[in-house]
Amino acid sequence: MQVTIELMAQLRTALGQPARTLELDEGATLRQALQELIAAHDSEEVNGLLAADGGLSPTIIASLHGRILDPSEDPVLSHGDTLSLFSPIAGG
Amino acid sequence: MMQSERRSLTDHERAVYEWQMWVPDFGEEGQERLKASSVLISRVGGLGSVVAYELAAAGIGKLVLAHAGDIKPSDLNRQLLMTHEGLGTPRIESIGRRLLELNPRLELELIPENLGEANARSLVEHADLVVDCAPLFEERFALNHEIVRQAKPMVECAMYELQCQITTILPGETPCLACIYPEMPAAWKREFPVFGAVSGSVGCMAAMEAIKVLSGFGDPLAGRLLTYDLRDLSFRKLEVRRREDCRVCSQA
Numbered sequence A: 001m002q003v004t005i006e007l008m009a010q011l012r013t014a015l016g017q018p019a020r021t022l023e024l025d026e027g028a029t030l031r032q033a034l035q036e037l038i039a040a041h042d043s044e045e046v047n048g049l050l051a052a053d054g055g056l057s058p059t060i061i062a063s064l065h066g067r068i069l070d071p072s073e074d075p076v077l078s079h080g081d082t083l084s085l086f087s088p089i090a091g092g
Numbered sequence B: 001m002m003q004s005e006r007r008s009l010t011d012h013e014r015a016v017y018e019w020q021m022w023v024p025d026f027g028e029e030g031q032e033r034l035k036a037s038s039v040l041i042s043r044v045g046g047l048g049s050v051v052a053y054e055l056a057a058a059g060i061g062k063l064v065l066a067h068a069g070d071i072k073p074s075d076l077n078r079q080l081l082m083t084h085e086g087l088g089t090p091r092i093e094s095i096g097r098r099l100l101e102l103n104p105r106l107e108l109e110l111i112p113e114n115l116g117e118a119n120a121r122s123l124v125e126h127a128d129l130v131v132d133c134a135p136l137f138e139e140r141f142a143l144n145h146e147i148v149r150q151a152k153p154m155v156e157c158a159m160y161e162l163q164c165q166i167t168t169i170l171p172g173e174t175p176c177l178a179c180i181y182p183e184m185p186a187a188w189k190r191e192f193p194v195f196g197a198v199s200g201s202v203g204c205m206a207a208m209e210a211i212k213v214l215s216g217f218g219d220p221l222a223g224r225l226l227t228y229d230l231r232d233l234s235f236r237k238l239e240v241r242r243r244e245d246c247r248v249c250s251q252a
Ligand SMILES: [Zn+2]
Pocket: B175, B176, B177, B178, B179, B180, B243, B246, B247, B248, B249, B250
C-alpha cells in the first residue's frame, strides 16, 4: 500500500522535498512508516523522528486525519493515508 | 468565554474606532472592553511588532512589551517597528515611539529585557492576555508555565520560512503548549529563514485572536492548531488534545 508522508518546517528543509510516498506492507503502523523513512534518509532531523523507546519523538507534531497524535500512539495506516510531520518551530 | 472590564470611550475614540465598531457582535461594548484590557507581547520582533501595531491601532488600553537589544540591519526585513534611522539604538525605544505615533492614548510598559524564568511571573501579572512571539522554546515554555499558573489566556504563534502555526490557549479549557510538545524541542536554531510578510500574516491573526478573546466575540482557535504554508497557500486546522499527564496543565 502507499502512504504519503508530508514534511514541514526544518524536516522539509532537511529532506529537500515537501512530501514522500512510501510503499509499505498492508497493516503497517506509524512507527514502521517512520522506520522506512529513516532507512531511506540518513540525517539528524529524520533520525530524530523516533525517540529512544521506539515511539514517536515527543518534540515532533504528527497529524493523521486532522488530529495531532500523542507520542504513545502507533496507529495502523491505510492505503492513501497522508501522515504530516512538523518539526518544532518557534520563529518570532 | 472571558470578557474584560469596560471603560467608556471619549468622543474622539468613538471617531477613531467607528469603522471597527460596525463589526457585528463587537460594537461599542467590545471597544470598551479592549480599552480596559492589557496585553503582554514577548518579544516584539518580526511577529510581535505586527501584533503590537495592530493592537495599538485597534485601541487596546495597555501593552506590556519585552524586548532586549539594539536594532541591527538584519531586523529590518520584518521587525516593522524598527527603523533604518534607529540602527544601533535600543529596539524598545523605537517600538515605543512608533506605537505612540499611531496611538498616543496607548499606555505602554516597555521592558528592555527578554522574558525568562526570572521575570515571567511579574510580566504576566501585568497583563490580561499574553501573545507569545518568542524566538526560543525556553521563553515559550516559561510563558506557558506562568499563564497556566495565573489562568490567563495566551495566543501562541510561530513561523519558519513560509510556514506558520497559531493556537489560542485558554487555561482550564484547552491544551497548553506542553500538551503539544511534552518535551522541550532541542533542535530549534535561533536564526531561521523568514520573510516579513510571513511573520506579519500570523501576527495579524494573533492580534485578531487577542481582540476576540478580550472582547468576547467570535470563535478563537481553542484546542485547534492552525497551520498554513504561504508557499502554496494551504491552510488546515488540527485538533489538539489535552494530555492527561501534562507536566504543566494537569496539575494546575
Ligand atoms: Zn498542558
